[in-house]
Amino acid sequence: MAQVELHQVSRRFDSGQEALKDLTVSFEPGSMTFLTGHSGAGKSTFLRLLLCLDRPTRGSILVNGVNVTRLSPRRLAHYRRHLGVVFQDHHLLPQRSIYDNVALPLRVAGFRERDVARRVRAALSRVGLLEKEALFPRHLSTGEQQRVGIARAVVTRPKILLADEPTGNLDPELSRDIMQLFRQFHQVGTTVIVASHDRDLIESMGMRIIELSEGSLVSDRPGRSDDAAPVPEPAGEVDGAV
Amino acid sequence: MARSRTPKEPWPRQRAGLAALLRDHVRILRDTGRFAAERIGTSLLVWLLVGIALALPAGLYLLQVNLTALTADWEGRPGLSVYFELGAPEASVTALAERLRADPAVADVTVISAEQALEEFRGQAELGDALELLDHNPLPASLRAVLKPGADADALDAVAKAAADADAVDEVVVERAWLERVSQVTRVVTRLALMLAVLFGLGAVLITATSVRLAIEARLEEVRVMKLVGASQSQMRRPFLYFGAFYGLGGGLVAAMLISLGLLIIEAPLSELVGSYGREPVLAGFDLGFVGTLFAAALVLGVAGALIAVRQRLASLEIS
Numbered sequence: 001m002a003q004v005e006l007h008q009v010s011r012r013f014d015s016g017q018e019a020l021k022d023l024t025v026s027f028e029p030g031s032m033t034f035l036t037g038h039s040g041a042g043k044s045t046f047l048r049l050l051l052c053l054d055r056p057t058r059g060s061i062l063v064n065g066v067n068v069t070r071l072s073p074r075r076l077a078h079y080r081r082h083l084g085v086v087f088q089d090h091h092l093l094p095q096r097s098i099y100d101n102v103a104l105p106l107r108v109a110g111f112r113e114r115d116v117a118r119r120v121r122a123a124l125s126r127v128g129l130l131e132k133e134a135l136f137p138r139h140l141s142t143g144e145q146q147r148v149g150i151a152r153a154v155v156t157r158p159k160i161l162l163a164d165e166p167t168g169n170l171d172p173e174l175s176r177d178i179m180q181l182f183r184q185f186h187q188v189g190t191t192v193i194v195a196s197h198d199r200d201l202i203e204s205m206g207m208r209i210i211e212l213s214e215g216s217l218v219s220d221r222p223g224r225s226d227d228a229a230p231v232p233e234p235a236g237e238v239d240g241a242v
Numbered sequence: 243m244a245r246s247r248t249p250k251e252p253w254p255r256q257r258a259g260l261a262a263l264l265r266d267h268v269r270i271l272r273d274t275g276r277f278a279a280e281r282i283g284t285s286l287l288v289w290l291l292v293g294i295a296l297a298l299p300a301g302l303y304l305l306q307v308n309l310t311a312l313t314a315d316w317e318g319r320p321g322l323s324v325y326f327e328l329g330a331p332e333a334s335v336t337a338l339a340e341r342l343r344a345d346p347a348v349a350d351v352t353v354i355s356a357e358q359a360l361e362e363f364r365g366q367a368e369l370g371d372a373l374e375l376l377d378h379n380p381l382p383a384s385l386r387a388v389l390k391p392g393a394d395a396d397a398l399d400a401v402a403k404a405a406a407d408a409d410a411v412d413e414v415v416v417e418r419a420w421l422e423r424v425s426q427v428t429r430v431v432t433r434l435a436l437m438l439a440v441l442f443g444l445g446a447v448l449i450t451a452t453s454v455r456l457a458i459e460a461r462l463e464e465v466r467v468m469k470l471v472g473a474s475q476s477q478m479r480r481p482f483l484y485f486g487a488f489y490g491l492g493g494g495l496v497a498a499m500l501i502s503l504g505l506l507i508i509e510a511p512l513s514e515l516v517g518s519y520g521r522e523p524v525l526a527g528f529d530l531g532f533v534g535t536l537f538a539a540a541l542v543l544g545v546a547g548a549l550i551a552v553r554q555r556l557a558s559l560e561i562s
Binding site (some may be wrong): 071074 | 246249250251252255259261262263265266336413463466467468469470471472473474475477
């Protein structure tokens with residue numbers, strides 16, 4: 001069964017603009033997919049709908065068979081704890097240390113401080129910033145800030161990792177590093193969906209590419225079959241239960 | 243055939259439990275303290291504003307409590323003063339005193355002879371020396387009758403009439419009118435305190451709501467990130483409700499200090515006034531119960547203000 005399914009999803013804004021038109025697409029557990037298209041193609045709207053920050057005008061979004069557009073606020077909060085999100089502008093809190101920024105999702109989920117420390121250091125180590133945990137975002141370069149954003153997104157070991165133009169502000173070399181990080185998370189069983197307009201970069205990754213244009217599906221190209229098979233991760237580690 | 247139930251959530255939820263909830267409260271409490279300490283000037287200003295808003299009705303309440311206590315004994319036991327003609331024979335005074343003592347409505351009769359009145363006047367009045375210039379005592383004999391508890395106006399009128407008809411009586415002063423006036427003033431003060439409590443309480447709520455709203459604006463990015471990483475509505479509200487409680491309790495503290503200061507300032511003249519009515523100069527009402535109630539009211543008003551701000555702002559929160 002697909003982990004994420006969008007059935008005939010449309011989103012029309014009050015202005016009349018149709019950001020998504022009758023989109024039907026699904027994602028297998030542990031898959032990695034790039035969403036591409038020009039600015040205004042509907043990539044960000046797609047991710048916002050998956051995050052339930054917005055609701056479709058029509059259609060349904062099923063995650064593990066549950067229509068997430070109808071979740072109550074409490075269930076919605078718990079649903080989001082299983083998602084990791086990376087934004088182009090990081091959304092890091094400037095007055096908090098790198099450690100505290102990465103620890104925030106764990107604290108929200110109710111983890112014990114010793115588990116928070118263990119997981120934050122593991123996540124920072126994975127993105128190569130362990131030695132900078134006491135610094136503040138202003139002390140880091142743009143690339144480093146993006147890696148902190150990724151560490152925060154993966155620290156809860158989310159089931160689905162969503163990224164909206166995560167390399168938008170980075171040079172090509174840093175962009176490849178970031179994409180390799182996403183690939184690593186995909187390889188341990190996380191479903192990864194990355195929105196990016198950098199065609200050259202995403203072509204080089206050899207993953208599934210969904211192309212949108214003016215809210216409609218233009219193409220859905222599968223990835224290369226030699227990509228490492230994902231290893232499913234044990235479930236249920238988000239709600240402070242470690 | 244067994245039917246499989248459709249799950250209500252994409253992933254099974256593991257209960258975080260009470261310990262996680264407590265951890266969240268402790269973390270938010272620490273954060274609130276740090277945030278407030280970083281903006282100590284603003285925090286103190288809010289405390290002062292809320293404190294003043296609470297101190298006025300609370301102070302009036304204390305005034306009402308003391309006025310009530312001051313008149314409590316007299317209110318249930320009205321009385322009258324009988325003034326005799328100058329040079330009235332002692333036998334007339336004694337006869338009336340005996341008659342009144344025999345009246346079932348009268349609890350006590352105190353006789354003050356003309357000589358006693360003169361002595362008291364000499365002792366109290368600054369004009370005591372002037373009396374030496376007079377060749378006779380200008381003060382009449384008098385007596386004061388206090389009615390039994392629960393005696394009604396008719397009984398008082400009957401006693402007054404009996405006294406007025408007695409020999410050598412010049413004037414009978416019924417104290418009921420004065421007491422009624424004090425009672426009316428007490429009622430006015432009570433209503434005024436109630437009205438001010440509502441108005442200033444509303445003021446305290448609005449001050450807290452505005453201050454919490456500013457705190458929300460200052461931490462909007464944090465709230466957005468919390469929403470993204472799965473914070474529940476109550477988790478997003480919690481820091482700001484703590485802020486409301488912090489502002490409210492601080493305001494309560496300031497109000498208690500202002501009232502203490504006010505009592506210190508008026509203690510001496512009030513003691514003089516109360517003492518002149520033969521009462522113990524003790525200020526009633528400012529006790530542990532009063533302070534506890536003041537803090538509880540401050541806490542409720544602070545949290546109410548925070549709830550208003552949180553409901554308004556977080557409901558319209560958009561994540562870009």
